[in-house]
Amino acid sequence: MSPPIEFELRRRTLLAGSAAIAMSAASGQRSAAQTVTPTGTPVGPESTAVTLTVNGEERELTVDNRTTLLDALREQLKLTGTKKGCDHGQCGACTCTVNGQRINSCLSLAVMHDGDEVKTIEGIGTPEQMDPMQAAFVENDGFQCGYCTPGQITSAKSVIEEIRAGIPSHVTGNLTAEIALTDAEIRERMSGNICRCGAYANILAAITQVAEGDEA
Amino acid sequence: MKFDKAAGENTLFDNAEFVGRPTHRIDGPLKVTGTAPYAYERHDVVEGQLYGYPLGSAISHGLIVSMDAEAARNAPGVRAVVTTLEIDPLEKGMNNVARLFGGAEVQHYHQAIAVVVADSFEQARAAASLIEVEYEKGDPADYDLGAAFERLQGSGEMDTDTGDVEAAFSSAAALLDEMYHTPSQSHMAMEPHASIVDWSDGDQMTVWTSNQMINWNHGSLATTFGLDEDKIRVESPYIGGGFGGKLWLRADAVLAALGSRAAGAPVKLALPRPFIMNNTTHRSETVQRIRLAAGEDGKLTGIWHEAASHALPDGRGEDATAQTPFFYASDSIRAKHHIVTMSLPESADMRAPGEAAGLMALEVAMDEMAEKLGMDPVEFRKVNDTQVNPSNPEQEFSDRNFVECLDRGAEAFRWTDRNTAPGATRDGQWLVGHGVAGAYRGALVLPSGSRALLEGGKLVIETDMTDIGTGSYTILAQTAAETMGLTLDDVEMRMGNSAYPVSSGSGGQFGAASSSAGVYAACMALRERIAEQLGVEEAEFRDGRVIAGDTDRALSELEGQIDAVDSIEWGDFQSEYQMATFGAHFVEVGVHAGTGETRVRRMLAVCDSGRILNPITARSQVIGGMTMAVGAALSEDMALDSGRGMFANHDLAGYEVAVHADIPEQEVIFIDTLDPVASPLKAKGVGELGVCGVAAAVANAVYNATGVRVREYPVTLDKLIGGLPAIG
């Protein structure tokens, strides 16, 4: 849902001096907005009731339509294991799965997920009972500060599944053969998850250990 | 405990059971399950938290003429708005160069000028965008650091001036004189600066934040808000990366505090990612001129290094000459850092401030000079090793094993197998090259305290020391267990809270050596208490027992609580020595013969950092540094908009840090050194050493691969493509 028109207009006026925004603001949109008279209130309801199944538990909540899935998890459900690194889909810290597929939860509004099944790091394991991937991260020291870690672990588990499901990546050579679980495949598919602490080599070791353990 | 002479044979740490052993992080299970609480996530600490959202200045310098916050105040859910015009400029905290809030003057782009507090994040964000600001822009400013360097070079008193540099340059067998450039860089910790502040009553202030230095932060909050220190409590148990960006009080805590006072409720505020570039600090761009003179034997006779960086008035900039007076032997050395005042966001410390940028240039210059002399670059560095401080030959290094780093690295990397002819090695479509660089980083220590409390055989250590991912929780628990003869399971670490004794904090590579010595001091004091209580002397603590003469008691049987507080104080004898850490980095790259794209293929670091307290966490710090340096070498570049005085690429899409696909096999070798001058544990830091020199090793490898010498970072394909060998 788009923000209210008045908000849009004023935002442009306000940020006219801000270079990056000015550089990226499309002039076409500007003229479209100018034809509408600003009004004080948004059109339609501002919040919506949704039901999510989070880590196997049904949760009913009313969300501001602007609330991202990430903020619904972190602020309303207080599941803070899913992290906010950028809020712009650029870092992967907010990775969780929706209906079994990994997504950047900061790039998705909570209202879009009525009826969906969401799994967060809290649903993957606990300190007392870690998932094999979590244990492998500890064993291989696949992190330092730990802030990107839930996202890395969620992506790591999905990466193995995606390779096994035959979903190709940029580095997949042969699209008709079975995809091998190589270092290059893992690195490529994990590249949406940034780790500024630079634990990549250890993360790769953890993922490889789990993947090989599965096969053994 | 005063550390007033070099550590002797130490039965505790020289035959350690825990210290120096590979130990998995004790906080690991919390971090991998998402249960370690970071600053913005403390739902449990106080009821009724509201959301704060900042507004940043849209000009780089000038005045704010007016602000209309009426619409924001009336927007849905808004509880309070505080604009910078409503309050006087706040006092600046420790090492804050730009004001964090207050007053009409704008000193840099995205300087905080308002905070909106609302019931929800969405409401606060929307309302913040309704604030109308009228600015009076300052005069057009000059952002040309290269031109400033041209004007300034040779001027002012040199920071270092030993021997006769002019003579060295007039009579040398080989001379080098080149200009180098490193761009501004952003820390870009994955967790943005964030705080929850409860200052609802305008009296007591509690701050849950993400900060490397609890005590500095605590003091700065008191200064900024004119409060007594004992009215403030600061907690920062988990920090999602710092790299120097969270050393100081920053706008997140200040805005949350102002918002909390105005709204009469606790407020949480995280800086939006686009604020990180221009609102927080960064490493300044540097322009460097390096002149080297050498004899035919390859010995340096003159080193002349001048550099410039930008800073706000009274700022520190980035001293790229930091290592130059100390690293290589030379009869004459001249070094000077020129600070150029610019209306840019605040430049300040970022991981290995000074050396990180300085070695990006110096170690390329060393590579170039080796080539001029027809020497192997490893050999050239070995020939110019020194055991004394070259700019003060009276002073010895406490422990320096640079040559061993080079030798061990060359062997492990199979350096001699490389093709020395640039541009002559192909692997399919890739031009392959190898590069080496030296690493130097000073080894600081700071006073550091803690409290050790024993009850029922369990030991609690309290210290305001932080863990920014470096592994402090673990190494301090190892130190405590070792000293008390307990196991890691017997130790509980409580850290990152101003209620606990003041520690060194985390920064400048001083954290591990300082804080482990501080925990050792408190545990030794506790041992004394226990011995007193039992009326024994010369007690031994091992296997959970205290043993002295006929006394042999389990610590778990001792009555009640016994506790001791102590800190490590560093004796003057250390200043008789130059204390530093050393390393050698080896890198293999492939540069695509057609496109000029560079891929790092193999990396090796060899580190000389005294006793390594925990090889697992130390290695992670080093590979993390190597990774950050790959970004510095190949992609990281804060793009300056010189028309507007701001960094334009202010997010993680535009500012490109290394990702998984950029990082190859990485190997780290710690040469087993002990530095008895450095600390009672004979340990030094390693976290910043890992970032030092690596980028130059990448650039040198690119040169070896292509024959194109790039002296302007990042080494991007546009700088290579014109000079690549013809595709035959």
Ligand code: FES
């Ligand atoms: S927080 Fe969602 S991608 Fe960064």
Ligand code: FES
């Ligand atoms: S562990 Fe710190 S960002 Fe990945």
